[in-house]
Amino acid sequence: MTVSERIGALQRIMKQKNVDIYIVPTADFHQSEYVGEHFKMRKFLTGFSGSAGTAVFTQDDACLWVDGRYFIQAARQIEGTPVRLMKMGEPHVPTIPQFLEDTLPEGGVIGFDGRCVSLGDGTCYEEIAAKKNGRVSYGEDLADSIWEDRPARSKEPVWELDLAYAGEDRKSKLARIREAMKESGADCHILTTLDDICWTLNIRGNDIEFFPLVLSYAVITMDRMDLYVNGAKFSDALKERLGADGVVFHPYNDIYEDVKRLPGDGTVLIDPVRLNYALCRNIPEEVRRVEARNPEILFKAVKNETEIANIKKAQLKDSIAHVKFMKWVKENYDKEEITEMSASAKLDEFRAQQGGFIRPSFEPIVSYGEHGAIVHYTSSPETDVKLEGGSFLLTDTGAGFCEGSTDITRTYALGRVSDKMKEHFTLVAVSNLSLASAKFLYGATGMTMDMLARKPFWDRDMNFNHGTGHGVGYLLNIHEPPTGFRWQYRAGETQPFEAGMIVTDEPGVYLEGEYGIRLENELLTCKGVQNEYGQFMYYETITYIPMDLDAILPEMMTQEERDLLNAYHSAVYEKLSPHLDEEETEWLRRYTRAV
Structure with missing residues (x-):
């Protein structure tokens, strides 16, 4: 099928399901920046292969939002298709929320696979739909039936990062996480971000090309860590060592039902930027929620x-x-x-x-x-x-x-x-x-420091259309929050160095x-x-x-x-x-x- 045929097939399904707008982000179920072949639905539908971008489809239109890194690449890859390029940050280009507000009809439906959309984004879509007396539909991957030869999820083996490389064992890391949970008043912490889970357990895998990560979810309480993963990828010896540190194995998808049984008198720590919308909606309403950045983010940085x-x-x-x-x-x-x-x-x-x-x-x-x-x-x-x-x-x-x-x-x-x-x-x-020669007082952020890199450009009325730098993970994600150099304000990116x-x-x-x-x-x-x-x-x-x-x-x-x-x-x-x-x-x- 061509890109045009794929989009046409999706739009026919949207009409059958009474979905007015359907959103396809880049992410997998774990809000990963880079994803395995199984999760490259946006690429399948639009032909654009970049690592960041969001496709939005109406019943008669198709749009692709990308940032400055991908303006040229995206334009070339979608040429000759029905997809319209939306250059983020450019004059007269609406944001996705603005487009949704302008386009959604009264009583309309915004659809998306809730496993691939963060709680923050899903809540935003929900609020936009409510303004139009509409609703969101997040329980189905509408395009899955179109992708007939969709690759299976990875079954690559998991390996353990030796203490000589990690420098801190699992027990110590879990103790630090539990201390952060106490400080926030939580007795339960749900993790879906792969690098946070792999860092915590000192494990690595091969579930995403180039990134040694393991497809998994986790629930950390004060006395155990429930790990939702394909257990067949672990050796018996590694399972035993993890078990000795309080790790309990469960099938990968069971977390969606298990969180429905969280005790009503408990308090759960979740990161709304990184937890997917579908999983969060399965947490019982009576469970108190503390929404904050995962403590693992700063620990591993x-x-x-x-x-x-x-x-x-x-x-x-x-x-x-x-x-x-x-x-x-x-x-x-x-x-x-x-x-x-x-x-x-x-x-x-x-x-x-x-x-x-x-x-x-x-x-x-x-x-x-x-x-x-x-x-x-x-x-x-x-x-x-x-x-x-x-x-x-x-x-x-x-x-x-x-x-x-x-x-x-x-x-x-x-x-x-x-x-x-x-x-x-x-x-x-x-x-x-x-920039490299900077001396600065503690408390400075990437927004402060980026001026040193930009000044030689700005003095010449020039600029470059991407961030000046990013954090780097240790055999994890190559782009690692929460720090980096960027002159424009972005929520959640003001961490002091x-x-x-x-x-x-x-x-x-x-x-x-x-x-x-x-x-x-x-x-x-x-x-x-x-x-x-x-x-x-x-x-x-x-x-x-x-x-x-x-x-x-x-x-x-x-x-x-x-x-x-x-x-x-x-x-x-x-x-x-x-x-x-x-x-x-x-x-x-x-x-x-x-x-």
Whole structure:
């Protein structure tokens, strides 16, 4: 079936079921940012494959909301289909709630699969329907019957993260969670977010491509943790160890009936942003609810000493691999046929040589020339192009090592590039270094700090249409809340930086039809001086890869900016040269020279 035929089939079902508007988000039943093949219904219906976006269908219309990362990609992928692109944040583009209010007829019905919609969003839809004397219908996946060859849910085995990598055992983590429950007055805590559950239990799996997560739900009380999961994926030995720590196994879907039996005199802690609407609606009305952010969110964002030491090892491994790759691609792009996809495979080959490499930590973005302007581009056999001189190669990739996950972006000049390209590259480098060098008082948030990255752009009446950085999980989600760099206010994204948080620093320039540039390092948040003014904080850069001097214009930089670049390159050489052979070391010396 074509996209047009799929949408037509869905709209016929909507008419049969008397559903006026049907919403299909990206999420699975656990509000995951990235989902397994079984849950990619939005992609199936619209053809858009990006990791974020929401499709909204009426009985005679189809719309797709995406943010700035996906404007170009979405436009290309839905071309020739009935889907209309809604560019979030752009003038005259309504938000989804505004569209629903304007479009829903009096007495109308808004439909969605309640397992794939958060409580917060579902409640919003419910309120909009009520204004029109209508209702929501959330108990059915209307499009399931259309997807005849829908992939099954993953049955991949679960493995345990050793204490040498986790740095804290399950009992300790559960004790901290239960203390947070007490502080909120709750005696029960429902978890549906996969990274929170995997972090708590020190388990990992393979249920979502690139992300070592396990499809599961959990209910934590003061004396046990009920785990709803496909138990066949666990070895008997791991089940026994989990059982010794108070974990009780149940079939994956049983949670929907079990929460109906929660004691009426109890109090349950739930996160309305992360708990799905259908599950929440099954909690008895008499049960008191405390709505707050999952305590696991902040616990896992602040890395312990063991995790930090391991992550630095992973970063060193990946930095070595990147330097070997950088040398290889710059020396060979014009001597042999190298494409986006073969370059991506070569980078992973260098990673595997470092030992402990599990797999990429997210879908790799390796883009040449004009493809680099597509922020979340993914090369495919249909789009794969040969690398040539005169443009940029952008690689935004990550590795899952036993010691942790990485997320690194570099842009390489292949051959001679124009002065305009060098000016933009230098701008991105200055932005990256300006943010990384920040010293700030405790209490600052990503909204505060993002100005340091944006100022070089805003001074030139320029901008980039994505956040400047995000938290990074430890062999979990590569995008990890609650911290990051973003100049615009978003509810729930005003967490002050804590020592031990790891965040990316990744400004960029994107010219559609020409090229893209992005430079991304990971930063470790550290405590600095404490005095009468308060606790000062700073960032330690833990990614060590040259910023391509072939694309830098030193005369465009202030002396302070050149000093920052030279200091960074000096650290790169010091960290990596002991791990390289003589030829590689000499090459690195040239690409980390002072400017």
